[in-house]
Amino acid sequence: MSVAENAKFGSPFAKLGAKLDSGGHWYFTERLGMHRTLDPIHTADLISGAEAVAQGKFSRAMRADELLDSTREIVARGGLRRHWRVRGVQGIGGAHPGPAPRLWESMQEENTEQARLCKTEDYAEGFWAFQEKREPKFFGCVG
Template identity: 50%
Template sequence: MGYLGGLVTPLLQRMARFPAPTFAAAHGACLGVGLGLLIATDVVYVAESAKIGSPFAALGATLDSGGHALFVDRLGAHKTLDLIYTGRLMSGTEAVASGLFSRVLPDDEVLQTTTDAAATAANGATAAFLASKQLVSRIRDERLALWESIEVENTAQAALCDTDDYREGFAAFQEKRKPEFHGR
């Protein structure tokens, strides 16, 4: 059995950079590459009974696919190493309460809720969503300070002012109706 990191990393990078909102429903065990797929996704809804963690110590292996970075960023070093050293798996409820993912849902609702949220986003202001996705990635990856973040937001907002969706959104707001976005 060989290590798949060389194949998995480009896939995770492509997913994280995908130029549209991405959603994932997590049900069951989310470990290794499965966890990496969740990390590379914008919005993650997890079932209450999902299991998230790093059981790899029992295999003589280590957490991969971005798991260390996610856990340290959101849980801190102590909780990260506790999960790694003990192999304990968090429930979906605990993972969301710890800030790992977006929302916890009953097991029988997670897939439909995720599908509905993705459909809502697909019919929304996609140019604005892409701008927000890029902003969040840049703020996270470059660790931008507040004032730097405000500047890049201002630049993005100025560019969006020239889009049809921006004009439609403001017209719909003023006319008290639902906007009809077309991704332009």
């Protein structure tokens, strides 16, 4: 997930004499870990988008005026949302609402999806393309 370098993130509640609410403590701790949650809650310090990337909260930072075009390019690159191969990944790794799955649940989900995908022509094409150091030519076979 991308973010503008100059974006500001934090929890101003401490400076307001209030407390983070609406499950914010739980969600932040679940997604970021305790060490990355408590600091902004207790200090009310804001961090930039670039700092948020360095802390692992986002995957990449860029100039604000490049963010929309970059996001559109990522989505357009191969039609990611429309392509079948992404559907199997959407529920894995916290890309779904609610708490992230536990390790065992995640591994079971991955194994089930991998067993389905390994029977498709696209799976074979992906491996051949990787071995031949070329871009794959997927057919959209869902197995």
